[in-house]
Amino acid sequence: QKEVEQDPGPLSVPEGAIVSLNCTYSNSAFQYFMWYRQYSRKGPELLMYTYSSGNKEDGRFTAQVDKSSKYISLFIRDSQPSDSATYLCAMFASGSRLTFGEGTQLTVNP
Amino acid sequence: GAVVSQHPSWVICKSGTSVKIECRSLDFQATTMFWYRQFPKQSLMLMATSNEGSKATYEQGVEKDKFLINHASLTLSTLTVTSAHPEDSSFYICSARPNRGGRVTDTQYFGPGTRLTVL
Numbered sequence: 111q112k113e114v115e116q117d118p119g120p121l122s123v124p125e126g127a128i129v130s131l132n133c134t135y136s137n138s139a140f141q142y143f144m145w146y147r148q149y150s151r152k153g154p155e156l157l158m159y160t161y162s163s164g165n166k167e168d169g170r171f172t173a174q175v176d177k178s179s180k181y182i183s184l185f186i187r188d189s190q191p192s193d194s195a196t197y198l199c200a201m202f203a204s205g206s207r208l209t210f211g212e213g214t215q216l217t218v219n220p
Numbered sequence: 221g222a223v224v225s226q227h228p229s230w231v232i233c234k235s236g237t238s239v240k241i242e243c244r245s246l247d248f249q250a251t252t253m254f255w256y257r258q259f260p261k262q263s264l265m266l267m268a269t270s271n272e273g274s275k276a277t278y279e280q281g282v283e284k285d286k287f288l289i290n291h292a293s294l295t296l297s298t299l300t301v302t303s304a305h306p307e308d309s310s311f312y313i314c315s316a317r318p319n320r321g322g323r324v325t326d327t328q329y330f331g332p333g334t335r336l337t338v339l
Contacts, residue, residue, distance in 0.1 A: 142326050144327070146330070151311070151333070151335065152332055152333060153224075153226070153313045153315075153330040153331050153332045153333040154264070154313070154330045155330070156222075156327065156328075156329060156330075159327055198263065198264075202326070204326065207266060207269075208254075208266075208328055210263045210264055211263065212262075212263050213263050215261075
């Protein structure tokens with residue numbers, strides 16, 4: 111069983127839709143949670159970074175962490191075609207390596 | 221802030237030659253940098269952890285004599301693929317952890333990647 115599970119998709123939504131991306135994990139030691147966006151043939155770009163449980167909002171993006179359920183989410187409001195990319199969740203415990211999900215491929219159709 | 225660059229962005233080489241890829245943190249210092257490899261439609265695979273002034277730590281299954289890593293300064297790490305073969309063709313991505321207040325932070329910022337094609 112993988113430490114981090116993420117549905118690879120692909121996920122296709124119309125422009126303006128609310129997108130929900132999720133990851134589950136098994137390692138209760140994970141404390142730091144991140145979402146990266148990766149465009150084709152580019153390096154990952156850090157979108158959101160949260161520590162422990164709770165919500166964090168940045169513009170159209172909201173990250174949620176539920177440590178009791180070992181579940182994290184990224185919501186994208188008013189999705190745009192420019193949001194079309196692969197979204198990677200990542201997490202780690204202090205002092206340990208970054209563990210990635212498989213990535214979810216998102217397409218926002220105009 | 222927190223910009224990481226890689227050079228070259230794309231390289232084609234002949235089998236048997238060596239290729240050097242540079243990773244630079246442009247606006248911060250990084251004691252720790254990482255090298256990843258990514259195949260099409262797959263997630264990132266950590267190859268090695270590069271620490272300034274010391275030997276890199278390689279992941280299991282990664283040949284340290286084939287993938288030479290040098291972290292000579294707090295802003296530069298290099299990956300040299302020696303005697304490259306077609307199976308080494310891949311997308312190589314580096315990342316860096318910023319130093320802040322004398323300690324290494326937990327976030328990682330990624331470079332744009334280098335696409336290596338070995339003929």
